[in-house]
Amino acid sequence: MDPILDRWFYSRDTVLVARDLLGKLLVCKYNRKLLSGIIVETEGYRASDDPASHAYKGKTRRNAPMFDLVGYSYVYFIYGNHFCFNVVAKSNDQKAGAVLIRALEPLDGIEFMQKNRKQEDLQLLTNGPGKLTQALGISQDHNVLDLTKLKKLYIVDGILVKSDDVVTTNRIGIGVAHEKQWRFYLASNRWVSK
DNA sequence: CACCCGATTATCT
DNA sequence: GATAATCGGGTGT
Numbered sequence: 001m002d003p004i005l006d007r008w009f010y011s012r013d014t015v016l017v018a019r020d021l022l023g024k025l026l027v028c029k030y031n032r033k034l035l036s037g038i039i040v041e042t043e044g045y046r047a048s049d050d051p052a053s054h055a056y057k058g059k060t061r062r063n064a065p066m067f068d069l070v071g072y073s074y075v076y077f078i079y080g081n082h083f084c085f086n087v088v089a090k091s092n093d094q095k096a097g098a099v100l101i102r103a104l105e106p107l108d109g110i111e112f113m114q115k116n117r118k119q120e121d122l123q124l125l126t127n128g129p130g131k132l133t134q135a136l137g138i139s140q141d142h143n144v145l146d147l148t149k150l151k152k153l154y155i156v157d158g159i160l161v162k163s164d165d166v167v168t169t170n171r172i173g174i175g176v177a178h179e180k181q182w183r184f185y186l187a188s189n190r191w192v193s194k
Numbered sequence: 195c196a197c198c199c200g201a202t203t204a205t206c207t
Numbered sequence: 208g209a210t211a212a213t214c215g216g217g218t219g220t
Binding site: 043054130131 | 199200201202203
Binding site: 081 | 214216
């Protein structure tokens, strides 16, 4: 098995970690099944320098993991319907930070993902932040789990990413900080959102 | 307790 | 492309 990403990996600048998570493998154990996918799209969210971040105005009950728990999951509920899965990552000089996982290329347990999503079409299975959490069965129960341990949810090394395959753009679905180029995706991959 | 709104998605036209 | 769905968090009264 590929080596699991350790605490050090996540203890770096949020935007750098967002870039480096491309090509890694997200694994989720679901009803004794193993569901996984290759991370093909991410976005970085920081703290007081980032008006688009949950952590912008300081620590609250919801966003507390972003401040304290490097290498842990941060899952939140949005628009009354969807869960978004984030990885807490930041350097010591940042107060908070997390990487939103926006899309996966489905790998293991595809038939269970199709069942979870009520969606047969592979193309539409995990090509968005709310879609991939539904496919993997990620909900509020998966908030604040240590991703550096081989338990319910973790991330391991995956495929080699060529630097000229990485596209950098502004983030999606936010009304502020459009100038920040903190979204990354693999140009050659079909599962990128939108 | 009332109000506003969001790191989205599916389903229209 | 436009919009309804849907509900918990955050804020202020």
